[in-house]
Amino acid sequence: QVQLVESGGGSVQAGGSLRLSCVASGYTYCMGWFRQAPGKEREGVAVIRTGGTSTYIVDSVKGRFTISQEYAKNTVYLQMHSLKPEDTAVYYCASRAYAYGLSWYSSCLSPLTSGRTYEYNSWGQGTQVTVSS
Numbered sequence: 001q002v003q004l005v006e007s008g009g010g011s012v013q014a015g016g017s018l019r020l021s022c023v024a025s026g027y028t029y030c031m032g033w034f035r036q037a038p039g040k041e042r043e044g045v046a047v048i049r050t051g052g053t054s055t056y057i058v059d060s061v062k063g064r065f066t067i068s069q070e071y072a073k074n075t076v077y078l079q080m081h082s083l084k085p086e087d088t089a090v091y092y093c094a095s096r097a098y099a100y101g102l103s104w105y106s107s108c109l110s111p112l113t114s115g116r117t118y119e120y121n122s123w124g125q126g127t128q129v130t131v132s133s
Contacts, residue, residue: 006126011130029050033091045065
C-alpha cells in the first residue's frame with residue numbers, strides 16, 4: 001500500500017495563504033485532497049490525475065485553491081489562497097490505484113464529489129489548517 005505524508009498545515013489569519021504538500025511512496029493513479037472540520041463529514045476538495053493534466057476543484061474553493069504536482073517527486077500540492085475561517089479543518093491527502101476499466105471520472109472524480117471516500121485506497125495522517133478571523 002502506498003504511504004502518503006502530508007505537510008504544510010498551520011495557523012493563518014483570514015485572507016492568508018498556505019501550501020500543503022503530499023508525498024507518495026509509490027505509484028498512484030490519482031491523488032486527492034479531502035478535509036474534515038470538527039463535527040462534519042469528510043469532504044473532497046480537489047483531485048489530480050497523477051502524471052496527467054486532469055484536475056478538479058470543488059465549487060466551494062474554486063478560484064482560491066489550486067492542485068498541482070511534481071510528478072518526478074511523487075508530490076502533489078494544494079495551494080490555498082484567500083483562506084476563510086470556514087476552511088479550518090484537518091486536510092487529508094489520499095490516493096487511488098488504477099481500477100481496470102474505470103475512467104478518471106469514475107475512479108477519482110466521482111468518489112471525491114459524492115462522498116465515497118472509501119474508494120480511495122491510501123490516506124495520509126492529516127494536517128491541521130486553522131484560519132482565524
